[in-house]
Amino acid sequence: MITLNINGKQRALDVAPDTPLLWALRDGAQLTGTKYSCGMSLCGACTVHVDGAAVRSCSTPVSTVVGKRIRTIEAADADKVGQAVQAAWRKLDVVQCGYCQSGQIMGAISLLQKTRKPTDAQIDEALQGNLCRCATYVRVRAAVHEAAKQLGV
Amino acid sequence: MSEITIQNLSRRNFLQGAAGLTLGVCLPLSAQATFVLPDAARIEPNKRFEPNAFLRIGTDNSITVISKHLEMGQGTYTGLATIVAEELDADWASVRIEGAPADASRYNNLLWGPAQGTGGSTAMANSWMQLRKAGASARAMLVAAAARQWQVPVAEITVAEGVVRHAASKRKARFGELALAAANEPVPESVSLKDLKNFRLIGKHVPRKDSAAKTDGSAQFTQDVQLPGMLVALVAHSPRFGGKVASFDDSVARQIAGVVDVVQIPQGVAVLARDTWSAKKGRDALTVQWDDSAAFKLGSDEILASYRELAKQPGAVARRDGDAETAFASAAKVVRASYDFPYLAHAAMEPMNCVMQLSSDGCEVWNGEQFQTGDQYALASVFGLKPDQVKLNMLFAGGSFGRRANIHSDYLIETAHIVKAIGGRAPVKLVWMREDDMRAGYFRPAFHHVLEAALDAKGTLTGWRHRLVGQSIMAGSAFEAMMVKNGVDHTSVEGASSLPYAIPNLTVDLHTPKDIKVPVLWWRSVGSSHTAYSTETFLDEVARAAGKDSVALRLDLLAKHPRHAGVLRLAAEKAGWGKPLAAGKKGEKRGRGVAVHESFHSYIAQVAEVTVRADGSLKVDRIVCAVDCGIAINPHNIVAQVEGSVGFALSALLRGEITLKAGVVQQSNFHDYSLLRLDEMPKVEVHIVPSAEPPTGIGEPGVPPVAPAVANAIAAATGKRIYRLPLAGQDLRG
Ligand code: FES
Ligand code: FES
Numbered sequence: 001m002i003t004l005n006i007n008g009k010q011r012a013l014d015v016a017p018d019t020p021l022l023w024a025l026r027d028g029a030q031l032t033g034t035k036y037s038c039g040m041s042l043c044g045a046c047t048v049h050v051d052g053a054a055v056r057s058c059s060t061p062v063s064t065v066v067g068k069r070i071r072t073i074e075a076a077d078a079d080k081v082g083q084a085v086q087a088a089w090r091k092l093d094v095v096q097c098g099y100c101q102s103g104q105i106m107g108a109i110s111l112l113q114k115t116r117k118p119t120d121a122q123i124d125e126a127l128q129g130n131l132c133r134c135a136t137y138v139r140v141r142a143a144v145h146e147a148a149k150q151l152g153v
Numbered sequence: 154m155s156e157i158t159i160q161n162l163s164r165r166n167f168l169q170g171a172a173g174l175t176l177g178v179c180l181p182l183s184a185q186a187t188f189v190l191p192d193a194a195r196i197e198p199n200k201r202f203e204p205n206a207f208l209r210i211g212t213d214n215s216i217t218v219i220s221k222h223l224e225m226g227q228g229t230y231t232g233l234a235t236i237v238a239e240e241l242d243a244d245w246a247s248v249r250i251e252g253a254p255a256d257a258s259r260y261n262n263l264l265w266g267p268a269q270g271t272g273g274s275t276a277m278a279n280s281w282m283q284l285r286k287a288g289a290s291a292r293a294m295l296v297a298a299a300a301r302q303w304q305v306p307v308a309e310i311t312v313a314e315g316v317v318r319h320a321a322s323k324r325k326a327r328f329g330e331l332a333l334a335a336a337n338e339p340v341p342e343s344v345s346l347k348d349l350k351n352f353r354l355i356g357k358h359v360p361r362k363d364s365a366a367k368t369d370g371s372a373q374f375t376q377d378v379q380l381p382g383m384l385v386a387l388v389a390h391s392p393r394f395g396g397k398v399a400s401f402d403d404s405v406a407r408q409i410a411g412v413v414d415v416v417q418i419p420q421g422v423a424v425l426a427r428d429t430w431s432a433k434k435g436r437d438a439l440t441v442q443w444d445d446s447a448a449f450k451l452g453s454d455e456i457l458a459s460y461r462e463l464a465k466q467p468g469a470v471a472r473r474d475g476d477a478e479t480a481f482a483s484a485a486k487v488v489r490a491s492y493d494f495p496y497l498a499h500a501a502m503e504p505m506n507c508v509m510q511l512s513s514d515g516c517e518v519w520n521g522e523q524f525q526t527g528d529q530y531a532l533a534s535v536f537g538l539k540p541d542q543v544k545l546n547m548l549f550a551g552g553s554f555g556r557r558a559n560i561h562s563d564y565l566i567e568t569a570h571i572v573k574a575i576g577g578r579a580p581v582k583l584v585w586m587r588e589d590d591m592r593a594g595y596f597r598p599a600f601h602h603v604l605e606a607a608l609d610a611k612g613t614l615t616g617w618r619h620r621l622v623g624q625s626i627m628a629g630s631a632f633e634a635m636m637v638k639n640g641v642d643h644t645s646v647e648g649a650s651s652l653p654y655a656i657p658n659l660t661v662d663l664h665t666p667k668d669i670k671v672p673v674l675w676w677r678s679v680g681s682s683h684t685a686y687s688t689e690t691f692l693d694e695v696a697r698a699a700g701k702d703s704v705a706l707r708l709d710l711l712a713k714h715p716r717h718a719g720v721l722r723l724a725a726e727k728a729g730w731g732k733p734l735a736a737g738k739k740g741e742k743r744g745r746g747v748a749v750h751e752s753f754h755s756y757i758a759q760v761a762e763v764t765v766r767a768d769g770s771l772k773v774d775r776i777v778c779a780v781d782c783g784i785a786i787n788p789h790n791i792v793a794q795v796e797g798s799v800g801f802a803l804s805a806l807l808r809g810e811i812t813l814k815a816g817v818v819q820q821s822n823f824h825d826y827s828l829l830r831l832d833e834m835p836k837v838e839v840h841i842v843p844s845a846e847p848p849t850g851i852g853e854p855g856v857p858p859v860a861p862a863v864a865n866a867i868a869a870a871t872g873k874r875i876y877r878l879p880l881a882g883q884d885l886r887g
Contacts, residue, residue, distance in 0.1 A: 016410060019430045027385075027428040032377035033370015035551070036429075037502045038587045042823040045502060073370035090364045093789060096797055097226030098367030098374075099502040099551025105368060124832035131823060133502045133552045134226045135800020137834035139793065 002062050006031065007075035013062070021057040021065055022046045025072060033073035033102045037131075044130030047103035047110075048072045054110035054126075073102035081112050081151065088146035096134035104130050108144050117148050202332035204291040204340065206259040207284060208237055214315065214329035216243050221253040221260035221269065222276040223523045224363060225501075225550035225557065226797075227852040228790040229276045231361045233284060235786055236277075239354045240288030240347060243328070244315030250362055252547035255525035269525035272558045272675070274753035274850020277786055281848055289344040291335070298334035299326060349784070349845055358789045363549070374551050378508045378519045380580040384413055384425040386571045387436035387584055391421060393448035393816040394594055394670050398422060400442045406435040415439070416574035420567045425575065429584055449670035450816040453599060456669055457493055460601035460622040464491070468620060468662035469640030471650040475658035477607075480616030484607035488698050490691055491604070493877040494623075494683040496811035497597035497676055498826055503551025504590035507568040511577030515542030520565065521550025523558035527631070531562035535569040554801070555675040559595060560630040563672070591826055592818040596811050597676030598624040598645075602687040607658070612699035614710070617656045619649050619688070622664040624673045640665065644675065648684030648752060648857065653717050654692070654710035671813065677801060678856040681752040685857030686864070686878070689748035693865045694874060703747050703865065704730050711749075716781050719842055720758040721749045723779035727840050728760035740767030742886075743774075746865025748858035755782035755854035756842075757795070761835075761862035765870045769886045773803060773835040773863055778855065780839060783846035791851050792839040798855025799837050804829040806860040808881045 003012050006029055013028035020039075025031045025048070037045035039058045046058040049071040076082040085108045088094075095101050104127065111118055111126040118126070123144050132140070202210040209217040218234040230250040238248050253260045257269040263279040292312055299317045300307045303324050311318050318325040366372035391397065401422050403415040411431025416423050424435035481487060508519040509532075516536055522528065522545045529540040536543075550557055559565075568583040575581070585593070600623035607616030625642035627633050636643055641663050643650075650661045676682055696706040704725045711718040725731075725747065737743045742765045749758035762775045778795050785791055808827050812819045820826040864875045871887030 015428070015430070023428060023430040026377075027430070030379065031370070032373075032379075035374075035503070036376065037504065037551075038823050040587075040822055040824070043502070076369060086368045089368045090360070093361045093364060093793060095361065095364055095367040096228070096793065097502065097550060097552040098363065098372050101367050102370050128830045128832045131502070131828050131830065133500060133554075133801070133804075133828060135797045135804075135829060135834065136793070137800060137829075137831045138796045138837055140831060141834075 002066060004062065004065060004070055005068065006070045007072060007078070015062060017061065017063040019062050021048065021060040021062050021070070024062045025057060031072050031074050035099055035102055037099070042131075043100070044103040044107060045100050047106040047130065049106060049110060052110070052113065054107050073106060076105055076109065082109050084147040084150045085109050085112065085143070088143040088150060092139050092143045092146060094136050094139040094143050096136055100130060100132045100134075104132065104140055108140070108147065111144065112147060112151065116151060118144060200333070202291070202336040204294055204335070205287045207287040208241070208291050210291065210328050210332045210335070212329045212332050214247050214327050216241070216248045216315070216328065218248060218250050219253045220250050221262070222280070223252075223271040223521060223547055223550055223553070223557070225271070225521060225523070225553040227276070227794060228361055228787060229271070230363060231359060232277050232786050232790065233280055234362060235354050235359050236281065236284040237288040239352055240285045241292045242312040242314065245354060245359065247315060248362070255522070255529055255543065255545035257526045260525070268527070270527065270558055271523050272555065274755070274853045276850070277848045278754065278850055285346050286344060289346055290341050293341045293344050294335040294338040295328060295331050297338045298331045302334060355784065355786050356788065359787055361790070372549050374503055374549050375506045375508060375519055375521050376503055376551070376584070378548070378582060380508065380510065383508070383580040383582055384427065385429045385432045385582050385584055386423045386425045386568070387432040387586065388418070388420060388567065388571075388589070389422045389436055389439050389441050390589060390593065391443050391448065392592070393443070393445055393450065394672060396443045396445045396448040398441060399444035402440045406438040409435045409438060414575055416571060418567065418570035418574055420570065423571045423574070425571070425581065432584065433586065448816055451669070452814045452816070453496065453812045456599060456813070457601060459666065460599070460664070461491070463622045463664040463666065464601055464603045464620050468622070468664040470660065470662050471641045471646040472659065472661040474656070477616045477618050477658040477660040480607045480658035481605065481618070484616060485610040486608040486698065488606045488608070488695050489604070490694060490874070490876060492602040492687045494600040494602075494686070495809070495878060496599045496671065497682075497805055497809050498591055498811050498820070499554040499556035499676055500591065500826060500828065501550070501552030501554060501556055504585040504587055505556065505564040505593070506582065506584050507565050508580060508582045509568045509572050510580035511536070511572050515544060516569070517544045517546070518565065519546045519548055521553065521557050522547040523550065523553055524560070524562070527560060528562045528565050531566055532569050535566055535573060554677040555679070556595060559674060560627075560632060561672070563593070563595065587823070588821040591821050594672035595674035596671065597682055598626065598673040600683045602683070604687055604691040606691065606695045608695070608699055612701065614654075614656050614695060614699070616658040617652070617660070619652070619661045620663070621646060621649060621661070622666065624669050624671065625665045626673050626675055626679070628665065628667070644680045646684065647680035648750065649680070649688060651751070652688055653714040653751065654707070655713060656710065677798075678752055678853040681750060681857040682805070685748065685750040685752070686860045689750065689858065689861035690864045690874070693746070693861075693868065707749060716756045717749055717751060720756045720779040720781050721747070723840055723842060724758035724760050724777055727779065727838065728762070728777035730760060734762060737764045741765065742870040744866040744868070744870025746862045746867070746869055748861035748865060750857040752854045752857055754849035755780070755851060757854050757858050759858040759862040761859070761866040763863060763866040763870060765867060765885050769884050771807070771867065771880065771885055773833070775836040775838070776859065776862065777838045778840065779842060780851070780855070781842040781844055782851045782854065783844050783848040785841050785844070786848050788841055791841055794851045795839045795855040796837045798853070799859050800829045800834055802856045802859030803833070803863070806863060806879060807833070808879050810879050810881070
């Protein structure tokens, strides 16, 4: 048993310590919004926040995040930034298949928490590791700007 | 699959000319199953109005549109619901969408005959009239019910946004209030449909219905299905196609906590565990000896070398106009080029997966289900069931690009064998890791093309010869008899045999090597994914040789193809064709290129602007697209699909390549099959041609012109012509 602080709740999960956070969330905590796609930190589909920073949960063993605050897409609306990002994503119809979008959104929230008015170059730097096979990139970029606008400076 | 009789229904059915997948499968009556819709239980049958297979209206005013097509990203659910809601005059906010069960008697793709499935960019095209009628007849029944209740003439009743009104008597009712009465009205034999100019949803910005669920983590993909007692299965697959298990040692795997069972199946060795990570550890702990005696052992270099040899001989004729031999014999100038195209993986972000449960009365499947009828037959034959005992739940697919509509039902059959091997004692979720998905085959086939053009003394194009060499997608499938005619698989030559240009003497022929055992499949835009490249870059080279402008030459040759010419003119105008491009930085070379291509009855022209940097690297700056896909049901979504197609095509152009060494696929994950990234995405501008033609597809047609437009732009910038894809590793400096 390992206890994790996920989305503000203490969750006791029956997983081995070497289990990647991704699978502890999905199979253990039944939080399936965080997605698997590469398992090697190559795509960003599994992005969650650990103590506010965007991390690739597929390559983060659960033993390393005990006692830390874990936030997943299911709690994206827990703050103003997350709400603005979700609203911008919906307003611009960013999603296509949707499979990468939890990761895109968690990446965008993390960026906007640090940088309230990101430039294109800052968006590139923050989100270029989030692959989208549907190539929704034009709208991902536009939606980050839109969310920044909604948040004001 | 022996029970399936196949006939070609394409010509009879709909649009002229065969689409990527226009086929018919005649089912025995036993296949015409009806399943209780999962959601049907929520509103009691006597509390809802179910005028047809596509629509339910609840007394609570809920409107449920049943989608017979898979939502794999293309906006299909939203588009189909828009058509119904338009003719129904429904309140869009109360519309929800539900995936249809497998039932080809009600939910067949009208362009595939009696088979149910999604693909070939047909969802809107085949549903257009069907769903307009479905919406309109439900509306007529609601109006008839109101007229009866209120004792007023039908003609005095109006309907808007889910409310039925009689102005003179100031009476009104929401759909829900009339639902039960409407259910007792006769279904009208004929209904009048709206005039285009009265559309209130079609042609407007209707937001996607799946946005909320796909931005809060609640959207259900196959990967997310959890059933009580479910086991997760990972499979050790043969590294070579056609390899079999000789022996295996599972002693270490079985000791891993969470691992429940290890079974041998025809596809390899499956490890079943309580959770995914334990299954992966178990699978990785197996040692398997493979029997490669019947496996395919060639490398991709050897395959392409053999294709180049084959191309020296004439192939099966796909099209012959006039007399190309004479035209070439008397030509003043001949231009010749050959092209190599690699295998490509679909690499959807959700790797293939499937959940399956066996019960006393059949088998139930949860899947991003793209080919219901074929999958029902395939699974029925594994289990010895009747096809109608295979119940398919269609979930969102995390991308597909063709992969989930597998004519050989590969990953579904693999799941079935695992379920069978454990005697159906637990539901099974097959999970492919990225590496399994990348190496499983069903690639876009590798191709070799040779093109020759004959020019007379005035530079007029008098002859065209196009030879293609590559594996057939349809060969060996249930569709071979129908889709392969006179040795020509239509999907191998589409886009080449349908070349629209007025060239009097033209031959297209094809070699289909039978000894290459790499599994191949349609990949977003199918044959056009390579034929558009060779034809449109070669024509550009011919224009250069004839001293003509690329757009002007095309327009000259497209006099009889106004829709091609229309998009070409529009794209050229919007891109400022003919005006000088802004210069790049010092050492940079910039260029503009154009391509136009029809696929799946939609027409797209693109103008690409590129920069070749001093170090030879490429930046695609901007792509201007003009699209004619008939009536634009959802312009905002058309733009999204074209943007996405540009990115998808650029991935392939820049770096997309699956290679084999001694039969073993060399790529495994996104580090060696790398996709386009955000910072590489060009500006994309999409212009839609206004049209009153019936809507055609938009999921695929944006892909084919991208690579040739960019390659032509590179040639314009540096003079370098690209004859081999991808670009990676080639010096573009000319
Ligand atoms: S699944 Fe973690 S980065 Fe791809
Ligand atoms: S929306 Fe499909 S992978 Fe990004």
